[in-house]
Amino acid sequence: MTKSFFFHREQEVDSAKYVLRLYVAGDTPRSLAALANIKEICNTYLNGRYTLEVIDLYKHPTLAKGEQIIAVPTLIKKLPPPVRRIIGDLSDTDKVLVGLDIRLKT
Numbered sequence: 651m652t653k654s655f656f657f658h659r660e661q662e663v664d665s666a667k668y669v670l671r672l673y674v675a676g677d678t679p680r681s682l683a684a685l686a687n688i689k690e691i692c693n694t695y696l697n698g699r700y701t702l703e704v705i706d707l708y709k710h711p712t713l714a715k716g717e718q719i720i721a722v723p724t725l726i727k728k729l730p731p732p733v734r735r736i737i738g739d740l741s742d743t744d745k746v747l748v749g750l751d752i753r754l755k756t
Contacts, residue, residue, distance in 0.1 A: 668692075668700040668750065669729040675722040676708045680739045684723035687740035695752050727751075 672688055674681035685704060692700045707714050707722060717726060727734040727750050736749040 666730040673724045683739040
């Protein structure tokens with residue numbers, strides 16, 4: 651019975667839809683790197699099971715306060731819970747996968 655519970659839980663994680671927001675500051679090298687890195691990670695590990703919203707704080711500065719953004723680039727995983735934040739250019743794929751709580755199939 652316990653094994654069945656974990657099996658179903660794994661299935662839920664494997665089919666979960668990820669809702670991500672990437673906060674950037676214009677077309678800076680770090681912002682562009684973060685965008686390229688998260689797109690590569692999503693295409694490789696989430697296989698179409700994600701929505702990525704990119705918010706340029708130069709164009710929408712008031713959005714930083716609502717999400718309490720103190721550094722950019724910042725990636726926020728809204729769904730599935732729990733909410734997670736990753737700051738930086740997202741170049742450390744292993745760190746991003748842990749931060750997004752993505753489990754790799756072994």
